[in-house]
Amino acid sequence: MSELVNPTLGIGTGLLKAAAKHPEMVVLAVDNRGAIVPGLNLYEHIPGRYFDVGIAEQNMVTTAAGFAASGKIPFATGIGNFVALRCVEQIRTFIAHTKLNVKIIGGITGLSAGKEGPTHEATEDIAHMRAIPDMVVLAPTDIVSAEKAVLAAAEWKGPVYISIGRTPSAVIYDDSYQFRIGSADLHRQGKDVTILSTGHMLAYVLEAADRLAAEGVSARVLDVQTIKPLDEEAVLAAAKETGAIVTVEEHTIVGGLGGAVAEYLSGVYPAPVVRVGINDEYSQTGTPEELMVVHGLTPENIVRSARRAMELNR
Numbered sequence: 001m002s003e004l005v006n007p008t009l010g011i012g013t014g015l016l017k018a019a020a021k022h023p024e025m026v027v028l029a030v031d032n033r034g035a036i037v038p039g040l041n042l043y044e045h046i047p048g049r050y051f052d053v054g055i056a057e058q059n060m061v062t063t064a065a066g067f068a069a070s071g072k073i074p075f076a077t078g079i080g081n082f083v084a085l086r087c088v089e090q091i092r093t094f095i096a097h098t099k100l101n102v103k104i105i106g107g108i109t110g111l112s113a114g115k116e117g118p119t120h121e122a123t124e125d126i127a128h129m130r131a132i133p134d135m136v137v138l139a140p141t142d143i144v145s146a147e148k149a150v151l152a153a154a155e156w157k158g159p160v161y162i163s164i165g166r167t168p169s170a171v172i173y174d175d176s177y178q179f180r181i182g183s184a185d186l187h188r189q190g191k192d193v194t195i196l197s198t199g200h201m202l203a204y205v206l207e208a209a210d211r212l213a214a215e216g217v218s219a220r221v222l223d224v225q226t227i228k229p230l231d232e233e234a235v236l237a238a239a240k241e242t243g244a245i246v247t248v249e250e251h252t253i254v255g256g257l258g259g260a261v262a263e264y265l266s267g268v269y270p271a272p273v274v275r276v277g278i279n280d281e282y283s284q285t286g287t288p289e290e291l292m293v294v295h296g297l298t299p300e301n302i303v304r305s306a307r308r309a310m311e312l313n314r
Contacts (some may be wrong), residue, residue: 004168007200008107011164014150015075019046019229022154025073028064031055036077036107048070057082061090061104068100073154076111080122080163081113082107088128096132096159103160104129110199110250111278111292112165117285122163123278126150127255129161130228136160136181137228139199139249139257144174148179156181164199165250167288169200172223184231190220193306194238195246198224198257205248208302219306230260232268239271244309246274248302250292253277273314274305 003266007027014036026049027042040233043050053060057078064074076083083106084091095102106125113120129137136156140146146164153160187202188209197205202223209219220242239245245265248256258275278295292298 005143005171006166006168007143007146008164008166010104010146011150014147016044016045018151018154022073024071026067027058028062028074028076030057034077048139057086058090061087064102065094065100068102069254074107075103077105080109080125081120083129084125094133096134099134099158101157105162107164109163110165111283111288112167114286114288114291116278118282121283123252123283125163126227128250130255134158138226139163140225141200141202141223144173144177145179148177152179152181166198170203172202174211182226182229182231184234185223188221190218191242192218193244193310194220194242196222196224196246196261198227199250201248201250204299205302211303213242214304226256227257227260228259230264232264232283235261235264236269239265239269244272244313246276246305246309248276250297251277254280272309274309276302276305
């Protein structure tokens with residue numbers, strides 16, 4: 001595994017590059033300068049285009065809607081558990097319903113706020129945002145794809161939600177990588193089972209695929225950084241060609257990637273889907289690494305889940 005890096009660093013560089021390309025872009029924050037964009041004082045780099053509204057997420061979201069209605073491209077940033085949960089009504093009614101060009105970044109998602117406890121752990125943010133019509137939902141893999149996701153979101157016309165954790169993760173992609181909204185990235189071909197990953201779980205999935213290969217199991221690996229719109233073509237091909245599906249996410253198994261894949265396949269090509277993620281329960285307080293083990297977000301459990309999916313397919 002490569003050096004572990006905080007992926008939110010890519011959010012900061014992505015915002016700077018997007019702001020340089022789009023003079024109409026503005027950034028909003030809720031007294032969280034160092035949390036969502038660590039080590040980067042955006043208010044110094046883009047003076048007059050950075051607005052800190054204080055600890056008032058709902059006000060930030062409605063302010064972003066006003067900016068978008070005036071022709072700006074607002075990026076509203078905050079802790080995922082508060083932005084995606086506290087502001088659901090404002091996002092649904094004032095942004096998505098009117099298809100305003102607002103981008104929302106939910107930071108410190110998944111279990112990365114583990115030391116702050118369950119009140120801060122954003123393990124349902126994707127489910128909430130995915131249920132909103134016209135909302136694009138992204139979960140970048142690493143620092144590189146986080147930057148690329150911001151740039152892609154700035155080009156996209158319409159509301160976008162980006163979920164990003166702060167737990168240091170492996171760097172998978174390089175600068176040549178092109179982030180394509182709506183497209184999954186194929187990392188391994190395979191014929192026995194397909195493992196779909198989202199967020200920073202890809203390194204664990206690739207390790208699990210290596211272990212399966214040592215057992216003679218050919219595992220296809222897809223990185224699904226766009227949870228909505230789902231790459232239905234890639235998912236359908238995986239179901240038809242490998243027959244067994246495993247989804248892996250640092251998110252509740254209710255309404256996230258696993259839910260999206262199962263919902264789609266149930267209507268077009270039923271196949272066994274084993275979901276690896278946080279069960280329908282609250283997490284605990286602890287380091288992200290400890291909580292990953294508690295919830296079975298490990299290569300060992302991914303391997304077991306792949307075996308189970310293949311058994312169900314027999």
